[in-house]
Amino acid sequence: MVESGPVERRTRRRRFSRPIAWALRVAWAGWLSCAVAEGLIVFWDVESVLVTGPIILLLALIGIILAWSAGYRALALLGLANALICLLFFSLVISLNWKPPDAKTPFAIMGFLYTLSTLPIACWLTQRAPGRPNPWECLECGYLLYGLTEPRCPECGRVFDPAVLNTIHPPISS
Numbered sequence: 001m002v003e004s005g006p007v008e009r010r011t012r013r014r015r016f017s018r019p020i021a022w023a024l025r026v027a028w029a030g031w032l033s034c035a036v037a038e039g040l041i042v043f044w045d046v047e048s049v050l051v052t053g054p055i056i057l058l059l060a061l062i063g064i065i066l067a068w069s070a071g072y073r074a075l076a077l078l079g080l081a082n083a084l085i086c087l088l089f090f091s092l093v094i095s096l097n098w099k100p101p102d103a104k105t106p107f108a109i110m111g112f113l114y115t116l117s118t119l120p121i122a123c124w125l126t127q128r129a130p131g132r133p134n135p136w137e138c139l140e141c142g143y144l145l146y147g148l149t150e151p152r153c154p155e156c157g158r159v160f161d162p163a164v165l166n167t168i169h170p171p172i173s174s
């Protein structure tokens with residue numbers, strides 16, 4: 001007779017508007033291609049950037065357009081960063097006249113640092129994406145805040161604005 005699990009667990013899945021969802025998909029595809037490109041540089045051949053570089057650049061440009069038109073400018077900045085890292089690699093090869101053996105180690109190190117540092121940023125941007133319209137869901141975990149008497153999410157512990165409780169339980173007047 002014990003009820004199993006918290007109710008409404010499905011509400012923890014985030015819902016995004018369609019433009020935001022697509023901008024996020026492309027941003028993550030961009031991150032994945034950076035990770036794949038890094039793996040190819042390290043474990044295969046540095047000249048793989050001739051293929052992966054343009055793919056990353058293309059995804060970055062699509063990502064910028066999608067994120068910008070969806071009104072999520074911070075996500076567009078991530079696309080811009082992806083585009084800039086491609087241009088940086090390209091300009092290093094041109095200006096320093098690097099041959100593939102010269103480029104391998106710096107590309108591997110810079111690519112690793114870049115991919116590693118953009119992962120938490122991409123996660124953060126996904127967490128903070130707009131399009132979670134319901135004031136009665138916890139901003140952190142999406143838990144339904146119905147029926148609470150204090151402004152703290154019982155699921156994740158996040159404190160929220162007590163005014164939200166008033167929007168959930170409008171005072172019964174007359």
Ligand SMILES: [Zn+2]
Nearest residue numbers: 138141153156
């Ligand atoms: Zn929560």
